Amino acid sequence: MSDIVLEEIFIKRSQQKKKTSPLNFKERWFILTQEKISYYDYDADKMKRKGFKGSVDLEKIKCVEIVQPEMGAPLERSFPFQIIYDEGPLYIFARNEDIRAQWIDTLKQMVHHNKDRMQKYHPCFWVDGMWLCCQQEVKQAMGCKVLDGKNGTSQRRKPRVREKPLPPTPTEEKVARPLPPEPAEPSGLSVGMTVRAEYDYSPITAQDLQLKKNGEYTILEMSDPNWWKARDQLGNEGYIPSNYVVEAKTGLEQYDWYCKNMNRSQAEALLKSENKDGGFLVRDSSKAGKYTVSLFSKGGGETQGSCKHYNICTSSQGQFYLAEKHNFNTIPELITYHQHNAAGMVSRLKYIISNRAQPPSTAGLGYGVWEIDPRYLTFIKELGNGQFGVVKYGKLRGQNDVAIKMIKEGSMSEDDFIEEAKIMMKLRHENLVQLYGVCTKQRPIYIVTEYLSNGCLLTYLKEGLTQHPTTVQLLEMCKDVTEGMAYLESKQYLHRDLAARNCLVDSNGTVKVTDFGLSRYVLDDEYTSSEGSKFPVRWSPPEVLLYCKFSSKSDIWAYGVLMWEVYTLGRLPYERLNNTEIVDQVPRGLRLYRPQLANERVYSIMTSCWQEKADERPSFQELGLLGKVCGQTRPQAGHKD
Structure with missing residues (x-):
């Protein structure tokens, strides 16, 4: 092997997976020589290189540049950079800015004379079928930002002398009181930009600014992620809830028929509640970057009506269509056409059904307000x-x-x-x-x-669902809990009492986690001691039952039990055993059986949450792939189901 120029342990994002998830990020030992950059698996304990995983010849590199971090990315992925070569972008995450700058500068100097260097690049990630910076849906699409100078070559510093890479910083579970969430500007929005209100907002405090739906406002300050200071067109200033506004002129979000972040089950619940023949909405498809038209129809003599789902296709020329002979340059043009012509669907799109009638909840009831009269x-x-x-x-x-x-x-x-x-x-x-x-x-x-109108998830499972819920409905419930808990996990916040009884269901069927962290303040000995009858023994892992050791991994165990509750429609875990028997048998290997409604892949998710060793259980971020891991299938683009 040639002399090593640099070596370091980085996090690398997989290039082969079709959908991005936390499972795609692996730590690799990178080695740069005069000919190539190679990466290896390694033994973290012995700090030794193991199996070879891949390499890129330096002569094939077309561009080396930083990448803007994704909104909400964990701290270890705060300093990404990209190496562009024939097969696409190789995304690498450094531990800090100095290491990233050192590698970028060194690589740029080494590939400076390559023939096919790029003049434009994508400053943001390619994620789930789309460039985040320019929304292009072709991975080979030309970059949208011009490189400075000759392929961005800069002279920031000389590369440091080769040194042994440091081992990854160990992460410890933090069970102490967490710090407030760090302010984070959402992708695409910044101070000085114009935003459009999606909902009316009436001020509750003197500091708040009134919002009128579809009105435009200028962002003045974003130090609090939940409440931004803004100015209206009359010059009035005040604080507004950040989740009530979107960037002005941002594509589909300006249309009432677009229901962002709505899943299939929620769409069907909303359309059926409105009960209008030809009622429709457009939502995000299960395939990232794509969209689906959900349509309610009472055609064919149906008395109850049914929902059909049509994926919006893209032609080779980049046009959109539902019916192959009717192509349009934009999705709004497509919707307008089908509002007047069925063109192969069960009905034309007659009535817009929107989930924007009820505004989302705000963080508090005004900027800085927490005490309520x-x-x-x-x-x-x-x-x-x-x-x-x-x-x-x-x-x-x-x-x-x-x-x-x-x-x-x-x-x-x-x-x-x-x-x-x-x-x-x-x-x-x-x-x-x-x-x-x-x-x-x-x-x-x-x-x-x-307030959530459908009440407790446990009661909803027993009484609120139809007699024959679909596996998609049950899976969506689990995914809702996963996403809420992944957010708490990202804030280093423990729940300590996760169970179906501590989740609520809103009018659209969305499940939300409640009472997170409250168990720390209970003064009831029967609840706080694992010997107590009120202690959540049936949702607790061995380390909690034996040592009262709580961590994010004990929340993972409880989540597995919650999944079991969902797929049994609310049955009591270990229903034939009392608490004493559970405390005795679970540390010795007793686990819940596979529910009849859960296939083997769903059950494998549950059992992964019940690993005896806490560090062998997945994180909530890793469980975010739930739908894909469990083999959820949806109709192909343009086809109805």
Whole structure:
């Protein structure tokens, strides 16, 4: 082998997988010589190179440049760069900016005289069938940004002398109180840009700015990821909920028929609830970067009606179509045509069905607001009794639907929770029940949260579903929980009591995780001790049962049990055993059986969550591939099902 110029341990993204997921990112030992850059598997304990995994000849390299990190990427993937050669981009993630700059500079100097160097490149990633920077859907498409100078060659620093690569920094489970979420600007939006309001918003505090649907506003400040300071066209300034606005003129999001992030089950639930023949919406397809038209029809003498799903195809010329003889340059043109012509579908698109009638939940009820005046609450009906007391449905200021937990005295460590609530309110995800605020000036204290009309997931599984739920419905429920928990995991936040009883279901069938972290503040010995009858023994792994050792991996175990609850439609785990028997037998290898509705691939996901050793269980990020791993199939583009 030629003399080594540089070597380092990097994270590498797989080039072969069709869909991007956390499973595609592997640590590899990279070695740069005068002829090629090669990468290997390695033994992390002995710091020795193992199997050869691949290489790129330097003479084939066309471009070396940084890549803008994806929104929400974990810290270890904050410094990506790309090596472009004949087979496409090789994405590599450095541990810090200095190492990245060193490798980029060295590689640029070494390939400076290559013949086929590029003049334009893509500054963002190719992800799931699309360039994030320019939305082109052809991987070989020409870059959208011009390189500076001669292929971006710069003279920042000389490469340092070869040294032994450092081992990867070990990651430890952090169970202490997490820090507030770091502010993160979403991809494509920045201070000074113009945004369009997707919903009306009425100010609740003097600091807020009123939003009018489809009005345009200028972003002035983005230091808080949930509340941005903005200016309207009349010069008024104030804070707005960041999830109520999108970039002005951003494609499909300006149309009411486009339902972003809606899955198949949710689309069917919404269309059936409206019950209009010819009701339709456009949603993201299961194939990333593609779109599906979901249509409700009562044709053919059907009394109940049914939903059909048509994937929007792209021709070789880049035009869009549902029926092959009717091609259009844009999706809005296609929709307009089919609003007047069925052209092969069961019906023309008659009525726009939108999920934008109800605005999303906000992180709190105003910028910086966490204490709520109880005089603004109206109690309407009791929903049930929880661990901390009675839960009621009500209204805030007569307009916002809320759930109100009335905390019975002596059930909670109140002072600790009140401090934690300020942090919890900043957690915002579409699969988490939003905490709006607390009422702490009187006793009992109140916890005010988002209200979900379909109630507890456990009850919904037993009573709310049809007698014969589809496997797609059950899988979507699990995926909803996965995504909410992956967000908590990314914030180093533990749930500690994940179960179907601690998830809620909204009117569209979306499942959201609730009561995350609250178990830390329970004062009931029967609940906090693993010997207690209220302790969630049936959802706990061996290390919790034996040593009360909680981590994100104990949440993973509980998630596997929750999946089992979903696929048994709400049965009690280990239903024939008492808690003492479970504590005795689970550490010795007892596991739940495969539910009848779960195929082997779904059950393999459950059992992966129940590995005896915590570090052998997957993360929630890795479980994000659930639908693909379980072999979920959808119709081919342009075909109905």
